[in-house]
Amino acid sequence: MAAPAKKASTDVESLVATLANRQSETPKGQKQLTGPERAAVLMLALGEQHGAKIWALLDDDELRQLSIVMSTLGTVEANLVENLLLEFVGRLSASGAILGNYDATERLLQQYLPPERVNGIMDEIRGPAGRNMWEKLANVQEEVLANYLKNEYPQTVAVVLSKLQPEHAARVLAILPEDLSLDVVNRMLRMEAVQKEVLERVEQTLRTEFMSSLSQTHRRDAHEVMAEIFNNFDRQTETRFMTSLEEANRESAERIKTLMFTFDDLVRLDSGSAQTLLRNVDKDKLAVALKGASETVREFFLGNMSSRAAKMLVDDMQSMGPVRLRDVDEAQVMLVNMAKDLAAKGEIVISKTRDEELVY
Template sequence: MTNLIEQEPVRPLDGVEMVAAALLAISSDASSRVLKHFDQEELRRLALVASRLGAIPAPVIGEIHELFAEEISGGKLELVGDAVHAEALLARALPEEQVADIMSDVRGGSNAFFWRRLATLPHKTIADYLAQERPQTIAVVIGKLESAAAAQALAELPAATRAQTMRRLLTAKPVSEVVLRIVEGSLRDDLFSGAGAPSSSDASVRVAGIINQLEAEQVNEILYGLDESEPVLAAQLRTLVFSFEDITKLGQRARMIVFDQASTERVILALRGADALLRDAVLPCLSARTRRMVEAELASAVTPPRRDILGAQREIANLVLRLADQGLIDLAGEGQSTE
């Protein structure tokens, strides 16, 4: 391999390439001090150049050594510039998120860090932005956000838009990396300027994860909308959607497992918004002492905010889904009960 490299004609390096090579060669401490003086665009260009340098033979390193005599690592006989080394170079001085942002440009792939950053914005901000976008763009963004953030943004959009977005997520073809890069760039410019393909089943799970964070009324709107256009997908989705009210459909053993792990405080809060049927399904699953405590609290005249009640109900519903994912309970209802 070394012979092949030595036989290749040595291409003269331009100024930016020499800077990139020098920074790759010097110590981490030295390069980190230099990199802090570059702006974001200069870092992008530097990383791109560094990733394309290839193998730099000893004679060229010697020339660079003469030009950048101080701080060069003396033991290196040759140097390789590729995406891995470019990323390591940036990591010497930049936060992980900034490195990922720059390297996503270098590698031409989607940036997972960007989507996590987007999810930290107020959901109203995301929703207001999406309200001005085309349906295809809304579906791409909602599909890339984590479930909780996607659900919060989706809840702010009109019912018709929510239904259409879910329909697109269930039926749309995979989005190419090129399109994702364009969407990411637009979102970055518009929202931060101042501041692999799923199967139909995978898409259903993804959409269910979003829907499971919505209120019951919003869930029903989406499912009824899908009933008209995609009845098969709507039926599939219903098997993955679970709300606090669905606890009555669980078998007795499953309910006991759930409420054995649920916080008493959250159970009390969740049951304040429950009807008699739901309370009757939950209370027998509690220990005698806990049940007395819960019943005493429910008999009081305290009226918590509806948002807090819904939050507690969603928390317990999420607990049910986690236990089901772990195989500890079955969402199939009475069929799982062995009593």
Template structure:
């Protein structure tokens, strides 16, 4: 494509790509050699996308570059895959360049099974119902964790356990195999749905992420059944998951952040039958007024169904995971070293 966007709308990565296109092959290679691999891939992706740089855009970018680094600017360059390949080979050699370009090609081509990401979970269940469990595991491992958990929840318990086990044991899949499976599923989908040489797709972490977004009943069923099939693997999965009782692993500041996003009624239900250590940790990080409200709410609520307790705890765990993902809190799992400053 051609760069027609005004310089003010270009991202820093796009500007860096334009600069490299202006300074010549040898200088650009030297610059790339000083960058991290992630930076190289991001900038190279923009170089591949850019085919022509209008004179006005190039001049504006280079003027901005001059103001910061005071370097010269040669003639207008042309991007594209061939230029990116020459640049990478000059910077890192043919072998490493090929690896970067292979990952880049996969990224720019889009992810397999993208056509399932927005489909209704029940439709996807119907679509893959006749597939081998290994194929089902491959498909679910490629989907977002929230989508995969919704689909897995609708499978029969025995099949669900089998698929979960296969996801956890899966390590790598050939892109050719993934492509064949994706094309086959997509052909079937047209009638069902409505409008490196190896790629890592499975393993314990994807299964943990799927279970973390599953309802408590599905989570318990999979873990219990997985424990019967492979107790060591089940313990590994449990060790990587966060449970309601793990609130005691959070520092006081983190608990306070969590409590700000949880209403008293939900907390009162969640604490029903909870270990004393969890209740103490929670109350200690509430204001005096909030503690009084919690005490009153728990006195008034009386006995509640176990499913309601699990749902309330699930809501709190969702808040905790959201805060962890955003970097606002850190969860210290058992066995991890403490942080020091």
């Protein structure tokens, strides 16, 4: 019995490539499936028990294409599934309809692939975080969204912006061409309840044309990545690289400087944020960091401490004697990283660039 089972599995494996390159030959009046859709139906029909060997043979590009199709397949009628399976594997038939969605796809992939591969594939399928399309859009940078919407019909733009949070919609409107943005504002003012069918069409368009391409092409700005790298250099290394970069590409060097958040930038914290940072930092590390800081930075931190705590810190700094520059750099980087961690948790507020000021 073992040998026939193995042969059947091998035959099925060889069918995936055939499925992906053929159009569905379905009776008139029924939905016609594309090649990738036919392959997705087969894999869903095979399920966890019989599909393992096939999943293991697919490369990343094939996994990605098949997973994307599976996650958007929706419900496939049982008779269409049965016709497809009969066509390719003889007597194999389906017991009912198959539902292809994100959750089913993820559960199936988890049976055969390492968690990191599953997470990467599903992140690419889903695009930015969010349970539905409008939550996903809320996590798309306004410049990216505006660049897409500027080529859409004004009424479509109005529908999309009406579903966003006001602050996000405002930032997108401010970037759109002025004539388009004014048209969109007027349409939003006159807009009545959007029909469900219209909203579904807009969602589907965003999902297939915008989110899918965004998930495949979006990456962080290279200058932002490099600014974070520079933030973690010691002082001498940073100076060496920045000097060379200024000679080779002054524009990039200036942009990286703008995006960097350094120890000196901590003076831009408000009093509440500064005091929160001080409560979390090791006092010995703070003393070392301030030992090599400018007078402005020292006064800022001491000014956000009680008189007694400030005096004790000054005494500690005076008593420790000379400190190696490398130790100072490490302590200052530690404070900067701690500030970023606290900001990520929402416990403090830091401005993102050197030009950004906070108004109270």
